[in-house]
Amino acid sequence: MSEFCIIGSGISGSTIANLLNKKYSVILFDKARGPGGRASFKRIKGKTGFDHGTQYISPKTKEFKKFTKNLIKKKILKVWNGKHVFLNSKKKEDKKHLKIIGKNGNNDISKYLLKKINCNYHSELKKIYYKNKLWYLLFDDGKMRSFKNLILTCPFPQLKKLSNKSIKMDANITTMIAIKKSKNSNSSYLFEDPILGWAGNENSKKRFKSKYDLWTLQSTFDWANKKINKNKNNKKENSKIMIDKFFKLSKIKKTKIYYSLNHGWRYSSNSRPLKIKSYWDSRKRLGVCADWFVGPRLESGWISAQDLFKKILK
Numbered sequence: 001m002s003e004f005c006i007i008g009s010g011i012s013g014s015t016i017a018n019l020l021n022k023k024y025s026v027i028l029f030d031k032a033r034g035p036g037g038r039a040s041f042k043r044i045k046g047k048t049g050f051d052h053g054t055q056y057i058s059p060k061t062k063e064f065k066k067f068t069k070n071l072i073k074k075k076i077l078k079v080w081n082g083k084h085v086f087l088n089s090k091k092k093e094d095k096k097h098l099k100i101i102g103k104n105g106n107n108d109i110s111k112y113l114l115k116k117i118n119c120n121y122h123s124e125l126k127k128i129y130y131k132n133k134l135w136y137l138l139f140d141d142g143k144m145r146s147f148k149n150l151i152l153t154c155p156f157p158q159l160k161k162l163s164n165k166s167i168k169m170d171a172n173i174t175t176m177i178a179i180k181k182s183k184n185s186n187s188s189y190l191f192e193d194p195i196l197g198w199a200g201n202e203n204s205k206k207r208f209k210s211k212y213d214l215w216t217l218q219s220t221f222d223w224a225n226k227k228i229n230k231n232k233n234n235k236k237e238n239s240k241i242m243i244d245k246f247f248k249l250s251k252i253k254k255t256k257i258y259y260s261l262n263h264g265w266r267y268s269s270n271s272r273p274l275k276i277k278s279y280w281d282s283r284k285r286l287g288v289c290a291d292w293f294v295g296p297r298l299e300s301g302w303i304s305a306q307d308l309f310k311k312i313l314k
């Protein structure tokens, strides 16, 4: 029996799994098809695809800077060069701001950290209970598994289904499009608009060659918070609004849309951090680490997992 069971293969789950695996036996479960969580890569064909969650990493802390620098050296990550157009007067542009991406997709960090871990995908945790010093987990395949130590890393509202406290997480609507090739070679746009917040040019990441231009469009939180409940039924309409905005704001000539896919992120991020960076109950052997303890970025999940590891070792 594995000593630690980890739920979630995003940055938080993969980081804590990697750290614990140096000392203990670890098993990981995720309901998704593969690793990465909200830093997922939507593969279309071969290496072609969209980073439809995390757009890039811009390390803030000394420790995370060191970690990402090492992964750049190992060719897991790389710097996303090119012209990043900043059109938002409400935010201050930091010219030194590095944009780091995965060599093949933004789930590359999780893939790297989970290389030696026993990972089980398509496995959704449905219920948890604690009895006689063991955690009993019921998965969607109907199997009940038991573990001495349990680590949860889900977005808070997903965790809430399993527990009962409250944190609000913002939504995001992402539209991925393939359009006719244009002369515009900008890498990204940060907009000042009530609907469209960001557009990233996937071709500029130099991971693939395509006869189309691939753009990932991400909405503002405010707009997504209003639209997310009905997005499933209004995908076409919401994508059209975002695409029209994109052509208007980027001044790229309107072209035929060859491919379009809408993904609604109900739980995108939490910009109001908690007072603790992670949670560890040493008596019941239950841990929680996730970005929402610390902040809205991928780095927040990494910090939370590092914090939990220190608590477990104490």
Ligand SMILES: Cc1cc2nc3c(=O)[nH]c(=O)nc-3n(C[C@H](O)[C@H](O)[C@H](O)COP(=O)(O)OP(=O)(O)OC[C@H]3O[C@@H](n4cnc5c(N)ncnc54)[C@H](O)[C@@H]3O)c2cc1C
Pocket (backbone or CB within 6 Å): 007, 008, 009, 010, 011, 012, 013, 029, 030, 031, 032, 036, 037, 038, 039, 052, 053, 054, 055, 056, 057, 058, 123, 124, 125, 126, 153, 154, 155, 158, 172, 174, 218, 265, 267, 268, 269, 289, 290, 291, 292, 296, 297, 298, 299, 300, 301
């Ligand atoms: C649209 C969008 C854009 C973003 N842009 C950026 C950006 O540019 N830069 C940046 O730094 N951050 C960005 N973020 C935030 C970043 O993606 C997150 O902070 C980070 O990925 C969180 O990692 P995590 O491991 O804490 O959670 P997650 O990545 O959400 O991992 C949780 C995992 O748990 C799994 N799970 C949940 N419930 C269950 C269950 N019951 N059973 C089994 N598995 C379960 C999920 O499938 C998931 O894989 C963005 C997020 C979104 C959604």
